[in-house]
Amino acid sequence: MTKDELAMLDFAVKWAPFGGGDEHILPEFGVYPAVFYRRLQPLLTHHPTVNDSVRRRLDELCTLKLAPTHPAKRRSYSRVRTAG
Incomplete structure (x- = not known):
């Protein structure tokens, strides 16, 4: 394991209890969080x-x-009446 990989692992252990x-x-x-987590998982x-x-x-x-994050479904609290 490289020095950088060890640093990533140490960082992850340190910050995991606080949400990462x-x-x-x-x-x-120097990488975005998604890249960091993709690199960390195989380590x-x-x-x-x-x-x-x-x-x-x-x-x-x-x-x-x-x-993947999914946009929350928006609820409509207004009632729409249909002619019936």
């Missing part, structure tokens, strides 16, 4: 010193951060 620290990823690593399976609970927690964080 997305606002710090671009200044720290979790290839690093032997990451224990299973940390691996699961970080993998869940990556999955959550990489999930």
Whole structure:
């Protein structure tokens, strides 16, 4: 594992309890959060010193951060009457 990959892993472990620290990823690593999480996820399976609970927690964080966001369905609270 490279020095940069270790830094990513350390950062993820540090910031996971606080939602990932997305606002710090671009200044720290020079990549957008989505790129960071895409790069981090494979590292979790290839690093032997990451224990299973940390691996699961970080993998869940990556999955959550990489999930496509769907615009919320807008509810209409007005009633439309139809002629009937």
